Amino acid sequence: DAGVTQSPTHLIKTRGQQVTLRCSPISGHKSVSWYQQVLGQGPQFIFQYYEKEERGRGNFPDRFSARQFPNYSSELNVNALLLGDSALYLCASSLASGTGSFYGYTFGSGTRLTVV
Amino acid sequence: SQQGEEDPQALSIQEGENATMNCSYKTSINNLQWYRQNSGRGLVHLILIRSNEREKHSGRLRVTLDTSKKSSSLLITASRAADTASYFCATDSGAGSYQLTFGKGTKLSVIP
Numbered sequence: 553d554a555g556v557t558q559s560p561t562h563l564i565k566t567r568g569q570q571v572t573l574r575c576s577p578i579s580g581h582k583s584v585s586w587y588q589q590v591l592g593q594g595p596q597f598i599f600q601y602y603e604k605e606e607r608g609r610g611n612f613p614d615r616f617s618a619r620q621f622p623n624y625s626s627e628l629n630v631n632a633l634l635l636g637d638s639a640l641y642l643c644a645s646s647l648a649s650g651t652g653s654f655y656g657y658t659f660g661s662g663t664r665l666t667v668v
Numbered sequence: 669s670q671q672g673e674e675d676p677q678a679l680s681i682q683e684g685e686n687a688t689m690n691c692s693y694k695t696s697i698n699n700l701q702w703y704r705q706n707s708g709r710g711l712v713h714l715i716l717i718r719s720n721e722r723e724k725h726s727g728r729l730r731v732t733l734d735t736s737k738k739s740s741s742l743l744i745t746a747s748r749a750a751d752t753a754s755y756f757c758a759t760d761s762g763a764g765s766y767q768l769t770f771g772k773g774t775k776l777s778v779i780p
Contacts, residue, residue: 587768594770595756654698656713
């Protein structure tokens with residue numbers, strides 16, 4: 553079975569540009585979450601989507617947006633990139649909706665974004 | 669913001685020894701999980717313990733949870749070089765969302 557797949561694996565962008573990161577969850581998983589991990593820190597929650605609806609948003613500026621498609625894949629968009637946006641962006645999928653039992657997330661390998 | 673704080677920040681042991689990592693958190697939780705991360709890549713889910721559980725085992729892993737002290741520990745027994753990685757605890761509060769709050773992690777080095 554394919555795990556959580558993220559693309560691209562690496563990306564270099566210039567300050568002020570826009571970037572789109574993509575994530576395909578495990579087949580059957582309807583919940584997708586995005587996390588940002590700055591070097592030396594733990595991941596920080598950005599968004600959670602379930603059944604194409606936003607279920608949670610972390611403390612990130614409006615430059616960050618996301619959406620989930622009917623096939624449950626997801627995109628994370630970041631506009632007006634800053635040097636501080638350089639990080640590993642992780643996507644995680646789960647069966648959990650937020651109301652039932654939760655057994656943990658399966659994470660993708662991440663997209664390493666470098667802003668220069 | 670970081671909810672959990674892992675202790676120690678770094679740990680170096682010999683292969684075959686046991687490794688113990690601790691995690692403290694600040695607010696009430698629904699579940700606590702431990703994840704492993706190799707070389708800054710994706711996280712691998714190790715074990716989940718619910719707030720009404722006190723101890724859980726999975727292979728060479730043993731997790732304890734003390735909700736009165738808001739702390740958890742992860743014990744890896746008979747460590748192997750392949751256990752070298754960063755280990756993170758993550759909590760969720762339930763309440764309709766399984767948003768995870770991570771600590772800063774413990775970097776474990778197992779020396780062959």
